[in-house]
Amino acid sequence: MNFDFSEEQLMLRESIARFIQDDYSFDYRREISQSALGMSEHIWKKFAELGWLSIPFSEDCGGFGGGPVDISVIMEEFGKGLVLEPYMPTVLLFGKLIDAAGSEGQRSDFIPPIINGELLGAFAYLERQSRYELSDVMTKAVSNSKGFLLEGEKVVVLNGQNAAKVIVSARTSGDQFDREGISLFLVSSDSDGVERVSYQMMDGQIVSNFRFNKVSLTADSLIGDLGDGLKIIEGVLRAATVAISSEALGIMEELNRKTLEYSKTREQFGSAIGSFQVLQHRMVDTFMAYEQVKSLLYRSVCGLTETASDIECTVHALKALVGKTGKQIFGEAIQIHGGMGITDELDIGHYAKRLMMINTTFGGEDHHQGKFNFLRYG
Amino acid sequence: MDTSFSNADLSFRDDVKAFFASAYDLKLQKQFESFSTYKDAVIEWQKRLYSQGWIAPNWPVEYGGTGWSSTQKFIFESERASAGIREVMPFGVGMVGPVIYTFGNEKQKEYFLPRILKSQDWWCQGYSEPGSGSDLASLKTKAESDGDNYIVNGAKIWTSFAQYADWIFCLVRTSTDGKKQAGISFLLIDMRTEGIKVNPIISIDNHHSLNEVEFVNVRVPKENLIGEENKGWTYAKSLLAHERTGIAGVADTKRALFNAQELARKEVNGGKSLLKDPLFQKRLSDIEIELLALEFTELRVLATVAAGGAPGAESSLLKIKGTEMQQAVQEIMMEIAAHYQGVLDTEYPCEVVGHEFGGAARRAYLYGRAATIYGGSNEIQKNVIAKAVLGLE
Ligand SMILES: Cc1cc2nc3c(=O)[nH]c(=O)nc-3n(C[C@H](O)[C@H](O)[C@H](O)COP(=O)(O)OP(=O)(O)OC[C@H]3O[C@@H](n4cnc5c(N)ncnc54)[C@H](O)[C@@H]3O)c2cc1C
Numbered sequence: 001m002n003f004d005f006s007e008e009q010l011m012l013r014e015s016i017a018r019f020i021q022d023d024y025s026f027d028y029r030r031e032i033s034q035s036a037l038g039m040s041e042h043i044w045k046k047f048a049e050l051g052w053l054s055i056p057f058s059e060d061c062g063g064f065g066g067g068p069v070d071i072s073v074i075m076e077e078f079g080k081g082l083v084l085e086p087y088m089p090t091v092l093l094f095g096k097l098i099d100a101a102g103s104e105g106q107r108s109d110f111i112p113p114i115i116n117g118e119l120l121g122a123f124a125y126l127e128r129q130s131r132y133e134l135s136d137v138m139t140k141a142v143s144n145s146k147g148f149l150l151e152g153e154k155v156v157v158l159n160g161q162n163a164a165k166v167i168v169s170a171r172t173s174g175d176q177f178d179r180e181g182i183s184l185f186l187v188s189s190d191s192d193g194v195e196r197v198s199y200q201m202m203d204g205q206i207v208s209n210f211r212f213n214k215v216s217l218t219a220d221s222l223i224g225d226l227g228d229g230l231k232i233i234e235g236v237l238r239a240a241t242v243a244i245s246s247e248a249l250g251i252m253e254e255l256n257r258k259t260l261e262y263s264k265t266r267e268q269f270g271s272a273i274g275s276f277q278v279l280q281h282r283m284v285d286t287f288m289a290y291e292q293v294k295s296l297l298y299r300s301v302c303g304l305t306e307t308a309s310d311i312e313c314t315v316h317a318l319k320a321l322v323g324k325t326g327k328q329i330f331g332e333a334i335q336i337h338g339g340m341g342i343t344d345e346l347d348i349g350h351y352a353k354r355l356m357m358i359n360t361t362f363g364g365e366d367h368h369q370g371k372f373n374f375l376r377y378g
Numbered sequence: 379m380d381t382s383f384s385n386a387d388l389s390f391r392d393d394v395k396a397f398f399a400s401a402y403d404l405k406l407q408k409q410f411e412s413f414s415t416y417k418d419a420v421i422e423w424q425k426r427l428y429s430q431g432w433i434a435p436n437w438p439v440e441y442g443g444t445g446w447s448s449t450q451k452f453i454f455e456s457e458r459a460s461a462g463i464r465e466v467m468p469f470g471v472g473m474v475g476p477v478i479y480t481f482g483n484e485k486q487k488e489y490f491l492p493r494i495l496k497s498q499d500w501w502c503q504g505y506s507e508p509g510s511g512s513d514l515a516s517l518k519t520k521a522e523s524d525g526d527n528y529i530v531n532g533a534k535i536w537t538s539f540a541q542y543a544d545w546i547f548c549l550v551r552t553s554t555d556g557k558k559q560a561g562i563s564f565l566l567i568d569m570r571t572e573g574i575k576v577n578p579i580i581s582i583d584n585h586h587s588l589n590e591v592e593f594v595n596v597r598v599p600k601e602n603l604i605g606e607e608n609k610g611w612t613y614a615k616s617l618l619a620h621e622r623t624g625i626a627g628v629a630d631t632k633r634a635l636f637n638a639q640e641l642a643r644k645e646v647n648g649g650k651s652l653l654k655d656p657l658f659q660k661r662l663s664d665i666e667i668e669l670l671a672l673e674f675t676e677l678r679v680l681a682t683v684a685a686g687g688a689p690g691a692e693s694s695l696l697k698i699k700g701t702e703m704q705q706a707v708q709e710i711m712m713e714i715a716a717h718y719q720g721v722l723d724t725e726y727p728c729e730v731v732g733h734e735f736g737g738a739a740r741r742a743y744l745y746g747r748a749a750t751i752y753g754g755s756n757e758i759q760k761n762v763i764a765k766a767v768l769g770l771e
Contacts, residue, residue, distance in 0.1 A: 200721075209731050268513040
């Protein structure tokens with residue numbers, strides 16, 4: 001048993017940390033978040049050059065063959081820098097879905113352009129009524145002589161605005177909540193009948209709602225087996241949930257570090273506020289809470305790598321804890337910063353808002369705790 | 379012990395209900411919702427309350443109060459909240475008004491009090507400074523005597539709505555001798571005086587209500603000093619207790635919780651109403667149970683005050699619990715809004731792309747983080763209770 005990172009993983013962490021320090025200052029990030037794209041194409045090219053876009057893909061498509069630990073390292077460092085670029089939607093959702101279920105042709109058509117930074121993708125699976133429930137799918141794909149006709153709406157699609165290709169979950173059989181009968185389709189976002197409305201979230205991301213008005217799809221747009229999409233989605237989202245929890249861990253570390261630092265420099269009543277015992281205890285609590293998240297994250301990362309039998313439970317536990325701890329940590333960070341914590345100028349609020357959005361991505365605290373309860377206690 | 383309403387109370391409640399239903403019309407509600415018309419909405423609403431004679435229920439009758447019993451005040455507050463109407467802006471009626479009628483001279487009372495009641499002046503509160511937040515008494519903005527004037531230099535920060543204000547009431551340093559509390563004076567300053575600069579501070583909810591107010595050689599006539607020089611801390615302290623009781627906002631929180639319950643009923647997860655989810659129910663009832671208690675805690679404090687007692691350390695209790703409950707309901711609203719809690723107010727706001735309540739939930743939740751910080755942070759309130767109630771030094 002060991003919890004050490006390999007030489008390569010340490011180098012990866014180091015290089016991302018250096019990149020954020022040198023090339024991704026908070027002010028620069030603010031500029032990016034205010035730009036029309038909500039991301040920097042220049043930075044994305046740089047990610048490609050540095051090889052980061054290749055890491056989770058297998059060698060046969062030009063990837064690096066990295067696993068959950070590598071992804072976790074990347075996302076944790078991205079969290080610290082509040083990176084806006086669409087690594088999650090393009091690489092870990094769109095790319096990994098194709099990697100997991102695509103045909104040989106689809107893999108060789110789409111993974112290399114992701115790796116070299118030319119193709120941005122997205123995964124459209126949420127619907128207006130679905131909340132966090134993955135099997136709640138009303139969008140329909142009806143087969144016809146040429147392939148399929150896609151009809152329905154998808155919401156809060158991460159990176160929807162900039163994605164040239166979108167993978168869409170749609171019902172090919174069954175009723176609204178059935179686990180069977182959901183299929184995955186590859187759709188070009190400029191196809192006839194695709195309407196897109198993009199809007200910005202409080203963490204700076206630009207997301208989209210898509211309307212598909214009888215969009216014609218060729219038969220080879222299907223990814224994986226017909227009607228068997230949910231299992232593919234669940235597998236990819238499970239890994240993505242661990243990845244986004246790693247991002248959350250990086251944010252929590254930064255919030256704790258910055259708050260501790262502030263408490264040592266801000267003086268009231270002639271002393272640093274960090275000398276007040278009540279604040280000391282609360283910072284001890286957030287420190288311990290962070291360590292607990294880290295442990296459950298490592299448990300999940302190991303579980304994914306070793307395909308542990310209880311991985312489903314562990315990941316639900318992780319996301320529930322990330323939600324709960326996130327609120328505790330950003331809550332204390334804001335409170336201990338006093339008025340400064342309420343400003344847009346300081347980064348504290350921006351870390352907090354990203355944690356709030358992470359809590360709603362791939363299901364919130366209660367959603368995952370409910371699933372955990374069901375698996376454990378019936 | 380008896381908390382039932384008399385027939386007179388019940389008919390009073392009908393009057394209040396009827397007034398709110400007619401005076402708080404749809405047009406005004408719309409105006410309140412947009413930041414560009416917000417100031418006008420506040421003033422218009424306060425004028426309507428003034429015409430009805432109900433703008434300042436807590437003031438003594440001789441200055442324009444209503445002379446209501448504490449039960450009537452409670453009824454008024456509950457009805458206001460359940461009609462979804464905000465409290466009046468606290469700075470004039472709630473804060474500086476009581477200081478002026480308690481410690482001001484006749485000339486000040488005559489000039490300022492009617493203008494406050496009629497909402498002719500918009501007031502802001504100039505207490506906090508960059509270096510003096512919780513430790514307010516360490517404030518450094520100084521007022522130096524120069525004939526009939528003071529010359530004021532320094533900076534105030536977090537000044538809510540200073541960008542709208544006609545007047546600011548300030549704590550300023552007039553002496554550096556002795557204890558730091560003993561050199562502070564209470565000064566009223568016309569915001570149009572030369573040398574005042576208002577710099578906006580954008581808050582976490584992307585709005586502008588906070589400001590930094592700079593004073594460079596600002597001349598203030600000495601007739602704008604409240605009471606005696608160097609006694610300002612005492613005046614301000616009496617006002618802080620007032621402010622803290624107001625912050626509890628139990629009636630508003632009750633209404634917000636009810637609203638959350640109704641929205642959760644309509645929200646569906648996996649084919650089931652969110653309101654039927656046991657985890658969600660636990661969240662909701664945890665709040666409601668505390669709120670049932672807090673409502674009576676507030677009534678007990680009001681009864682003590684009505685019987686001639688001063689709201690002392692109890693106001694700290696109300697502030698702590700009240701703000702915790704507000705934040706808990708705001709968190710529940712975010713929970714219900716799920717991913718739509720994040721949608722910013724741009725070309726396609728939350729109403730268009732998701733829920734009709736997501737945007738409001740986000741703004742309330744983010745700005746709501748401040749409630750445990752302002753009006754004396756909750757940590758400071760706990761220090762007050764530890765000292766004043768539990769006798770811990
Ligand atoms: C939205 C908003 C509106 C405001 N509006 C106004 C206004 O209109 N006018 C005005 O004058 N001011 C206003 N304020 C300022 C407010 O009163 C101060 O923010 C508050 O007094 C706290 O001061 P600070 O921000 O400097 O925090 P600090 O005093 O620096 O406190 C930082 C942290 O340390 C804690 N702390 C400090 N001392 C102790 C202690 N002894 N023991 C334990 N913990 C301690 C605090 O509780 C807090 O968590 C507003 C603030 C906000 C956020």
